[in-house]
Amino acid sequence: MTLPVMEPDLDAAVLKEWARVVDDGPFSSLCWGERIAFGNPDSLTLLGALAAWTDRVRLVTTVIVPQLHDPVMLAKGLATGDMLSGGRLTVGIGVGGRQEDYDAVGADMASQTMRGMAERVAIMKRVWAGEKVTESVLPVGPSPVQPGGPPLMVGTIGPKTVxxxxxxxxxxxxxxxxxxxxxxxELFDVARTAWSEAGKPKPHLATSFWFAMGEGDGPRAQMHRHLRRYMNWIPAEFVDAMAPTTGWAGGEDELHDVLRTFEAIGTDEIHLIPTSSDIDQLRRVADVAKDFA
Incomplete structure (x- = not known):
């Protein structure tokens, strides 16, 4: 389950309640995304809070953009989150799709590539391995609880990136x-083949989609409002055109059937993305998700 971090008028109470309901089960992971030029919470600050608010669930960044951060400081922040959570962190990373976020932090748009991301990942892994990245007296710490650092997931919708x-x-x-x-x-098959050719164990296969729970026309209207607000870098008429077929909207039985179809193709996890901060929607999804725990 993804926190409603892109919704308006959030406060600590809302985020804490969501985190604790998710942690109570049956969800496997608690996720949150990153944007800079938007009203969402800072990813690393939120990671610290979630480490304190939860005890069981894995914490997953979906996704954080390394090119928007100094890689050493990002490695240090993520290692701290892994330590505070007792080794429950998984790091989803991507190149990001918005120039305004790069501009906001003075990042070079030329680094918005898989090569630019891989170079930063290499630095982060050196930090997590306890290597010195400069001639400092001591290496950058703390050490992550998970040997070698948190698992890394690539955020993508394309085969080349995979x-x-x-x-x-x-x-x-x-x-x-x-x-x-x-x-x-088909994309999962690309990943399975690529990991096999690299001589690695089979990849963890996760995907995500927006959801809106309810009956009648209300859920689809909720989805539309969310997309209009979140996709504010896209012309409104394009968002309006895609809104009727983007994400999922409906009731419990329909969601159950959709999850079964993804289970059938070997999906390890679905990271559901809310389009409302209404805690009732989370509880309704929990009633469905318990069949997949």
């Missing part, structure tokens, strides 16, 4: 806009 990440990632944390299971399985 193939290029096979050498350093432990799996993929993709997304599907239209819930096309056949296309998703």
């Amino acid at each position: 193939r290029s990440a096979a050498t350093w990632a432990d799996g993929m944390a993709g997304t599907t806009l239209d819930l096309d299971v056949t296309k998703q399985n």
Whole structure:
């Protein structure tokens, strides 16, 4: 389950309640995304809070963009989160899709490539291995609880990105806009093949989609409002055109059937993305998710 970090008017009470309900089960992971030029919480600050608010669930960044951070400081922050959570951190990373976020922190848009991300991952892994990255007296710490650092998931919707990440990632944390299971399985097959050719164990296969729980026309209208707000870098008429077929909207039985179709193609996890901060929607999804725990 993803926290509603992109929703308006959030406060600590809302985020804490969501985190604790997710931690109570039956969810396997608690996720949150990153943007800079937006009203969402800072990813690393939130990681610290979630480490304190939860005890069981894995904490997954979906995704954080290394090119928007100094790689040594990012490695230090993530290692701290892994330590505070007792080794429950998984790091989903991606190149990011918004120039305004790069501009906001003075990052070079030329680094918005898989090569730029891989170079930063290599530095982060050196930090997590306890290597000195400068001539300092001591290496950068703390050491992560998980040997070698948290598992890394590449955030992607394209086969080229999947193939290029096979050498350093432990799996993929993709997304599907239209819930096309056949296309998703084709991408999973790309990952399975790439990991095998790299001589690595089979990848952790995760995908995500937006959801809105309810009956009638209300859920689809909720989805539309969320997309209009979140996709604010896309012309509104384009968002309006895609809104009727983006994400999933409906009731418990329908969601159960959708999850079964993804289970059938070997999906290890689905990171559901809320389009409302209404805690009732989370509880309704929990009633469905318990059948998959």
